[in-house]
Amino acid sequence: MTSTPAVEDIVGSEYEHGFTTEIESDTLPPGLDEDVVRAISARKGEPEFMTEWRLKAYRHWLTMTPPNWADVDHPPIDFQAISYYSAPKRPEDGPKSLDEVDPALLETYEKLGIPIEEQKALAGVAVDAVFDSVSVATTFRETLAEAGVIFCSISEAVHAYPELVKQYLGSVVPHTDNYFACLNAAVFSDGTFVYIPEGVRCPMELSTYFRINARNTGQFERTLIVAEAGSYVSYLEGCTAPQRDENQLHAAVVELIALDDAEIKYSTVQNWYPGDAQGRGGIYNFVTKRGDCRGARSKISWTQVETGSAITWKYPSCLLRGEDAVGEFYSVAVTKGRQQADTGTKMIHIGPNTRSTIVSKGISAGEGRQTYRGLVRIGQRAANARNHTQCDSLLIGDRCTANTVPYIEVKHPSANMEHEATTSKISDDQLFYCRARGLSEEDAVSMIVNGFCKEVFNELPMEFAVEAQKLLSISLEGAVG
Amino acid sequence: MSGELATWLGAATPNGSPAWLEAWRTSARERATALGVPGSKQEAWRYTNPRRLFEQAFDEGAAVLAAEALAPLLVEGLEADRVVLVNGRYAPEHGRLGALPEGVRIDSLARLLAEDPEAVRPHLGALADDPAALFPALNAAGGADGLVVLLAPGARLERPLELLHVTTGERPTLAQPRHLIVLGEGAEARLVERYVGAEPSIAHATNAVLEIDLAAEARLDHERIQHDSAESFHLSTLYLHQQARSRYQGLNIGLGGRWARTDINTRFAGPGAECVLHGLYLSGDGQLIDYHLDVDHAVPDCTSVELFKGILYGQGRAVFDGRVFVAQDAQRTDAAMSNRNLMLSERAEIDTKPQLEINADDVKCSHGTTVGQIDPQMLFYLRARGIPEASARRMLCLGFAEEIIGRLGDEALRAEIAALVGDRLEAAPLD
Numbered sequence: 080m081t082s083t084p085a086v087e088d089i090v091g092s093e094y095e096h097g098f099t100t101e102i103e104s105d106t107l108p109p110g111l112d113e114d115v116v117r118a119i120s121a122r123k124g125e126p127e128f129m130t131e132w133r134l135k136a137y138r139h140w141l142t143m144t145p146p147n148w149a150d151v152d153h154p155p156i157d158f159q160a161i162s163y164y165s166a167p168k169r170p171e172d173g174p175k176s177l178d179e180v181d182p183a184l185l186e187t188y189e190k191l192g193i194p195i196e197e198q199k200a201l202a203g204v205a206v207d208a209v210f211d212s213v214s215v216a217t218t219f220r221e222t223l224a225e226a227g228v229i230f231c232s233i234s235e236a237v238h239a240y241p242e243l244v245k246q247y248l249g250s251v252v253p254h255t256d257n258y259f260a261c262l263n264a265a266v267f268s269d270g271t272f273v274y275i276p277e278g279v280r281c282p283m284e285l286s287t288y289f290r291i292n293a294r295n296t297g298q299f300e301r302t303l304i305v306a307e308a309g310s311y312v313s314y315l316e317g318c319t320a321p322q323r324d325e326n327q328l329h330a331a332v333v334e335l336i337a338l339d340d341a342e343i344k345y346s347t348v349q350n351w352y353p354g355d356a357q358g359r360g361g362i363y364n365f366v367t368k369r370g371d372c373r374g375a376r377s378k379i380s381w382t383q384v385e386t387g388s389a390i391t392w393k394y395p396s397c398l399l400r401g402e403d404a405v406g407e408f409y410s411v412a413v414t415k416g417r418q419q420a421d422t423g424t425k426m427i428h429i430g431p432n433t434r435s436t437i438v439s440k441g442i443s444a445g446e447g448r449q450t451y452r453g454l455v456r457i458g459q460r461a462a463n464a465r466n467h468t469q470c471d472s473l474l475i476g477d478r479c480t481a482n483t484v485p486y487i488e489v490k491h492p493s494a495n496m497e498h499e500a501t502t503s504k505i506s507d508d509q510l511f512y513c514r515a516r517g518l519s520e521e522d523a524v525s526m527i528v529n530g531f532c533k534e535v536f537n538e539l540p541m542e543f544a545v546e547a548q549k550l551l552s553i554s555l556e557g558a559v560g
Numbered sequence: 561m562s563g564e565l566a567t568w569l570g571a572a573t574p575n576g577s578p579a580w581l582e583a584w585r586t587s588a589r590e591r592a593t594a595l596g597v598p599g600s601k602q603e604a605w606r607y608t609n610p611r612r613l614f615e616q617a618f619d620e621g622a623a624v625l626a627a628e629a630l631a632p633l634l635v636e637g638l639e640a641d642r643v644v645l646v647n648g649r650y651a652p653e654h655g656r657l658g659a660l661p662e663g664v665r666i667d668s669l670a671r672l673l674a675e676d677p678e679a680v681r682p683h684l685g686a687l688a689d690d691p692a693a694l695f696p697a698l699n700a701a702g703g704a705d706g707l708v709v710l711l712a713p714g715a716r717l718e719r720p721l722e723l724l725h726v727t728t729g730e731r732p733t734l735a736q737p738r739h740l741i742v743l744g745e746g747a748e749a750r751l752v753e754r755y756v757g758a759e760p761s762i763a764h765a766t767n768a769v770l771e772i773d774l775a776a777e778a779r780l781d782h783e784r785i786q787h788d789s790a791e792s793f794h795l796s797t798l799y800l801h802q803q804a805r806s807r808y809q810g811l812n813i814g815l816g817g818r819w820a821r822t823d824i825n826t827r828f829a830g831p832g833a834e835c836v837l838h839g840l841y842l843s844g845d846g847q848l849i850d851y852h853l854d855v856d857h858a859v860p861d862c863t864s865v866e867l868f869k870g871i872l873y874g875q876g877r878a879v880f881d882g883r884v885f886v887a888q889d890a891q892r893t894d895a896a897m898s899n900r901n902l903m904l905s906e907r908a909e910i911d912t913k914p915q916l917e918i919n920a921d922d923v924k925c926s927h928g929t930t931v932g933q934i935d936p937q938m939l940f941y942l943r944a945r946g947i948p949e950a951s952a953r954r955m956l957c958l959g960f961a962e963e964i965i966g967r968l969g970d971e972a973l974r975a976e977i978a979a980l981v982g983d984r985l986e987a988a989p990l991d
Contacts, residue, residue, distance in 0.1 A: 148603075457931075459906070474921035478888065483916040489931045492903040498914070498929040504921040 107164040113137060116265050119164045123234050123269075126241060136254035136264035143258045149421040150450045150482060151390050153363065156328060163266040163299070219283065226282050228312075229274035233301055236272035243274060247305050251334040251371040251398070259330040259392075260367040263299050267332070270301035275310035275341070284540055286315040300331040306341035308374060313344040315543060329388075331366045339374030339401065346539055347395075348547060350387035353418050361389025361418070368395035372404035372433075380407040381424065382538040384547045386554045389418060394452065396425035399433035399461075406435040409535040411547070413554050414447030414479070423453035423484075428461040428494075437468040440532050444475035444555060450482040457494040466496040473531055474504045475524075475555065525552040564614040565592060567734055568767070570702025578677050584685055588700035595694045604692075607879045607911045608821060608850050613793050618765055621733025623649035625726055625758065630654055633726060633756045637972035640722040640752060641666075647727055648735030648766070649705045658719070663712030663747075666721065669738060670705040680708060683740045687771040687799035690825070696797050699769040703736035706768075709751070713744035713775065720750040720781075720969065727766055727792060728758035738769045743778035743806075750781040750969060755796075755816070757789025763818065765793040772798065774806035776830060781809045781969055787980065788816035797823040802862075804830025811967055812868075813977055814841035814849045815984065821850035831861035839868035840964035842984050843876030843908070853882040857893045860920075866897040869964055871957055871981075872908035873988040880912040884927070888919040897927040902960050904933065904953075905989070954985045 107118060116137045120130040145156070223230050229240065237244050254264035275281055306312055316333075329351070335343045345368075354361025364387075370379035381395040397406030408424040426435035435455070443449045449472070457464045472481035483500045505527050513523030529536070529548050536544045569589050597614050598605040623646045630644065643666065644654035650668030657666060665679070672680050688696045707723055727735055743749060757764055766788065774780055788794045794817040802808060814820055826835050835855065843849040855864045870878045880899045901910045914927040934956050942952035961981050968974045 472916075472918065474918065474923075477891070477921045479919075479921065481916070481918045483914075483927070485914060485929070487912045487929055487931065488909070489901070489903060489911075490909045492905055492908060492933050494903065494931055495933075496929070496931045498927075500914075500916060500927045502916060502918050502923060502925040504923075 107162055109162045110159050111137075111161070111163055111266070115163055119266055119268070122164060123237075125234075125237055128241070128245060129237055132249065133265050136261050137266075139254055140258070140261040140265055143261060145258050149392050149452070150448065151392060151419040151421050153390055156363070158262070161328060164268060222282055226279050227276045228279060228281055229272065230285060231272055233267070233270040233272050233303065236303075240272070240274070243305065244272070244303075247334070247336055248303055249334075251336060251369050252332050252367050257367060259365040260332050263301060263330045263332045263367070267299045267301040270303070270331075272302075273304040273312060273314065275306045275312045277307040278309040279307075280310065281312040284313045284315055298329055300329075302331070302333040304334070304343055304345070305336045306338065306343050306377075308339040308341060311342045313346070313540060315346050315540060317348040317350070327360070328363050329365065333366070333368040333395075335370035335379055337370065337372050337374060337377035337379050337404075340376045341374060342378040342380075343370060344380045345370070345382070345395070346543055347381075347383040347385075348543060348550070349383065349385045349391070350550065353387050353416060354389040362387065364388040364391045364393065366393040368393065369398065370396065370406070371398045372401050372406060374404070375401040375430075376403045377401050378405040378407075380409075380538070382409040382535065383411070384535070384539070384550070385410070385412040385420060385422060386550055388420075391418075391420040391422055393422045394424055396427070397435065398427045398429065399435065400429045401433075402430045403432045403434075404430055405433070407538075408435075408437045408439070409538040410439045411442070411532045411535045411551070412440070412449060413442045413444070413551065414449045415444040415554060417446050419448040421450040421452055423451045425454040426456070426466060428455075428457045428464040428466070431460060431462040432464070433461055434465040435467075437466070437470070438534050439470040440535055441470070441472040441481055442475065442528060442531070442555070443472065443479035443481045446478045448480045450484060451500075452484045454486040454488070455496060455498070456488045457491050457496065459490045461491050462493050464491060464494045464496075466494075468496075468498040470500040471531070472500075472502040473528065474502065524555060528552075528555060564597065565698065567618050567620075568592070568698040568702050568736070570704070570736070577673070580681065581673065581677065581684075585701055588685075588697045591691065592694060592697035592701055595692070595697065598694060604852065604881075607881075608819070608848065613765065613819070616732060616763060616765075618734035619729065619731050621647035621727075621729045621735065623647055623651055625651065625654065625728055627654070629728070629758055630726070633724065633758065635754075635972055635976045637975075638722060638752070639970065639972070640720040641717075642722045642724060643707055645705070645707065645723070645725045645735075645737055647729065647733050648703065648725075648737040650707065654724075661715060661718060663715035663744075664717060665708070665710040667708050668705055669708050669740065672708055679710070680740060683742050683771060683773065684738075685771075687773060687801050688769055688797070689799075693797065693823070695767050695795050696769050699736045699738055699767050699797075702734075703738045703767075703769070706738040706740070708739070709741045709749070711743045711747035711749060711778075713746055715744065715747045717749040720752055722752045722754065725753075725755045725766065725768070726758055727756075727764035727788065729762065729764065730759075732763045732765065734765045734767070736767045736769075739771070741770065741772040741780070743774050743780055745775040746777045747775070748779045751783070752969070752973065753782065753784045755786045755788050755794060757792050757816065760789045761791055762789065763791040763793065764789065766795065768796040770796070770798045772800045772808070774800070774802045774808060776803040777805045778803070779807045783811045783813075783968055783973065785813045785977065786816055786820055786822070787813075788820065790816065790818065792817050794820040796821075798825065800824070800826040800835070802826065802828050802830070802833040802835060805832040806830070807834045809836045810838070811964070812837070812839040812851070813964070814839065814851070815980060817849070818846060819848045819850070821852070823852045823854070825854045825856070826864070827856040828859050828862040831859055834863045836864070837866045837868075838964050838967055840961055840981075841868070841870045841878055842981060843870065843872050843878045844984065844988055845874040845876065848877045848879070850879040851881070852879075853897075855882075855884045855895065855897075857884065857886045857890045857895060859887070860889065860891045860893065862890070863894045864896075867964075868899045869960065870899070870901040870910065871904065871961065871985075872901060872910055873904040875905075875907045877909045878911075880910070880914070882913070882927070883915040883917065884925060886916075886918045886920050886923055886925065890920050891922040893920065893923040893925065895923070895925045899929045901929075901931045902933065902957060903931055904957070954982070957985050958982060
């Protein structure tokens with residue numbers, strides 16, 4: 080399978096280092112106090128209201144304790160050992176050439192069909208000539224501007240559109256929401272702001288890749304997407320290629336707001352470094368994602384393919400407030416080696432005639448631990464609410480774990496909700512059938528697993544779907560046999 | 561904290577008790593005091609606040625019940641031997657036990673502890689070992705009596721045994737019975753356990769603990785009918801331990817009580833065992849019916865089935881919290897958990913949480929939950945045949961309940977429960 084150019088674009092789209100040449104060398108020393116929060120705000124030249132907003136969050140954060148209910152194990156995080164602001168890294172900090180990069184990583188790039196220059200970028204190797212992303216991105220920006228779509232970094236938005244930021248930032252995930260969201264509110268480095276004006280169908284799928292001034296915002300990223308009445312946007316986050324990253328703790332916040340008849344489609348492919356065979360050094364991915372279907376007939380759809388990170392702690396949720404609002408959650412999560420994932424969704428039905436669909440596919444191999452944790456709440460005003468939940472787990476190997484923890488709270492008699500969950504392994508019959516038709520064991524497993532995940536892959540934008548399938552096959556290589 | 565628990569912790573062990581019994585009670589007392597009253601932050605108590613229970617004063621209550629007061633509490637036509645407990649205490653005058661076959665012992669726990677403590681020593685508290693559970697600890701500290709059924713290997717109860725527990729008194733009383741059911745290898749029995757209240761308007765409390773130990777190839781059919789009076793609090797915790805190829809068939813009917821919480825903990829200890837748990841609950845005005853299942857597949861090749869159905873109306877609330885745990889290496893486990901709810905009113909609420917925790921790969925596990933209402937098409941079908949709407953709704957609800965009621969072991973009990981459910985639905989505002 081050869082990659083299309085669009086795939087290549089996406090593959091190179093994350094927060095890789097050394098992508099731009101204007102490098103400010105500026106890093107705050109590790110530690111966190113009010114001065115650090117002020118310093119971050121000052122460095123970004125933020126107006127007074129933002130500084131206050133951050134400080135309020137920081138003060139609240141001091142009163143909170145880290146959550147311990149998730150089924151994940153990790154040593155306590157020393158929040159004073161983290162540096163909360165670092166400008167992009169100097170290129171010379173990275174490996175000098177591909178020879179210094181972990182050969183396993185290179186092999187994976189090879190299999191994904193990533194061109195050599197891009198491999199260097201992804202691995203953090205200093206490159207001087209970057210392929211022509213800047214010009215591509217500029218063309219895209221022009222098209223977006225014509226449509227009236229605002230697509231810029233949060234820092235830029237704070238200056239250029241303070242009213243919008245003031246109105247929406249923190250309105251879906253308030254700083255009081257949870258420990259990591261609160262920390263993010265205090266120290267977030269940067270992120271993406273998208274605003275789709277009324278009635279506009281965003282002319283292209285948006286990805287951070289096209290936002291040329293977004294670099295190294297990985298650690299405490301903040302995304303805010305506002306879709307005005309009748310608008311539509313599809314947003315892609317992440318990248319299928321495994322990435323090198325210096326920051327172990329990632330605590331991002333994503334807020335989506337859909338007004339009347341608006342639709343937001345948010346797709347994620349997450350493949351952060353999962354750590355070595357013993358699980359050391361992998362990324363902690365503690366993310367708060369929530370969409371607010373404020374308007375009538377609005378729709379928010381989350382699709383995620385989670386294959387990376389040592390620990391994933393993430394529950395993309397929908398608040399279905401508007402009448403007839405629709406929430407969707409499609410997820411494939413893979414844990415292997417010592418990876419742990421506690422992920423799921425919350426569908427909060429508030430308005431009447433709201434509908435939600437949850438399809439979660441968990442694949443656990445090796446010593447992977449995986450939990451689906453979900454909440455479906457049907458409130459007292461949510462007449463005729465409808466939910467269908469399906470969580471399936473596939474176990475590969477006898478040392479892995481798959482848990483399902485659904486919470487269902489129904490307060491309206493006209494609610495219709497169904498929850499189904501199954502757990503199974505790849506059966507010998509299925510394997511034998513494929514093997515008898517001449518497929519190798521690995522191809523057979525890959526085919527069965529892709530079939531298992533098909534419902535979710537169907538929801539991904541085309542290029543992403545192709546990549547995700549490939550990624551899955553690679554992730555599970557050697558898991559059976 | 562111990563102030564509010566004082567009634568529950570009971571009096572000190574009577575003098576002359578064996579040292580091991582005293583030690584057991586003391587450690588339970590200390591554990592209960594240390595645990596204190598749970599709050600909603602604790603996962604097992606997320607949907608239930610037991611505080612109200614501890615704000616109420618309870619008497620210990622006398623174990624006295626007039627013979628004429630017993631008669632209306634009996635199930636007509638039930639062919640069974642009978643043991644009656646009044647306010648948690650064995651009342652032999654109300655019992656009806658025929659000649660017991662060889663190898664069968666049915667007696668009062670208090671009497672055995674006084675006269676033959678060594679007979680119960682290996683079983684008392686042997687299974688109720690959850691250090692975090694408050695109510696079993698309170699029961700151990702404060703309870704004094706209960707039913708003991710010991711079946712030697714191969715023994716078989718000819719007739720079903722009915723265990724009738726009555727709470728009664730002019731003031732709220734607290735009953736904390738503990739029942740030990742021990743079946744030797746290949747033994748067989750059927751136990752019908754019923755909880756009833758003599759006075760409908762008094763808020764009695766029951767905190768029962770059952771320890772059921774099934775040896776290899778033993779078989780127990782167990783029907784549990786909770787029909788306490790409307791104002792009462794009912795708590796019961798069942799610990800079940802199953803050896804290889806044993807079979808337990810449990811049927812839980814939850815009708816009564818203002819707040820009724822049933823915890824069922826089952827653990828497989830040998831391969832090839834089977835555990836079937838069925839349940840039906842009705843929750844109406846101001847009621848909270850609360851079921852917690854914990855099924856532990858600790859060993860391979862066992863089968864468990866859980867099917868609980870609920871009907872909610874008025875301001876009724878119900879909680880279903882089920883967990884199936886499959887240990888590493890518990891291969892070829894077959895577990896299916898299902899919870900179906902029929903919700904009939906705007907003010908009713910159901911919170912359900914069917915969990916799976918799976919650590920082995922060659923397993924067949926599933927769980928399903930549904931919450932819905934009466935199918936309008938079915939209703940239309942009946943209406944079109946001239947059946948008034950309210951009757952049609954009742955018929956459909958009874959049909960929904962029938963799947964569970966129909967599994968009761970004999971006709972007399974089926975008729976009794978169908979009538980009770982029918983009466984409740986009759987009185988329910990089904991609009």
